[in-house]
Amino acid sequence: GAVVSQHPSRVICKSGTSVKIECRSLDFQATTMFWYRQFPKKSLMLMATSNEGSKATYEQGVEKDKFLINHASLTLSTLTVTSAHPEDSSFYICSAEPGVSSYNEQFFGPGTRLTVL
């Protein structure tokens, strides 16, 4: 149980285009989902926290107009990288938190490798 999927697993796009990444909790309902970014050999950096049906809360320094987050249902959150540039190339990981976990445990997706040419 507690499986989180991401789609696509990797994407290559041209500079200036937009890319949407989906995060799904497959066997539980996620009251909260998180989006992280990870650079090579670095640890995960929280970008934003999203709760179903409400606006996402972005971390300091993360452009909300650049990284659009939608959490339309209890099993799906999407991250759209708008007008992507090469510096947006990174590994994006989502996580989902079931509302009933006593540890506030987060279950991570497998990640999406974004390469912007």
Added chain:
Amino acid sequence: KNQVEQSPQSLIILEGKNCTLQCNYTVSPFSNLRWYKQDTGRGPVSLTIMTFSENTKSNGRYTATLDADTKQSSLHITASQLSDSASYICVVSLPAAGNKLTFGGGTRVLVKP
């Protein structure tokens, strides 16, 4: 200065040997301390989660310990296997920050045959 420091940054061990990874944290109070395993190009997978009142927790060949007095945690890997090659990340959950996770820099473990 990072609130969660891990050591060593990397290590190489021979298959079948044991190893111990260290995590020192300065954040307090915290809800729980977690160890994750992250394979290259994959998302983190939870190994153990401990509240501040727990001293040890095991998951197969992985055993985590927690000393809340010294603010140290360790992850012991017993009888290492080639599949243990990965990054191991120590993470602290902060109730004061809405249970956001604070990540250590990770320890990259390479198990050689």
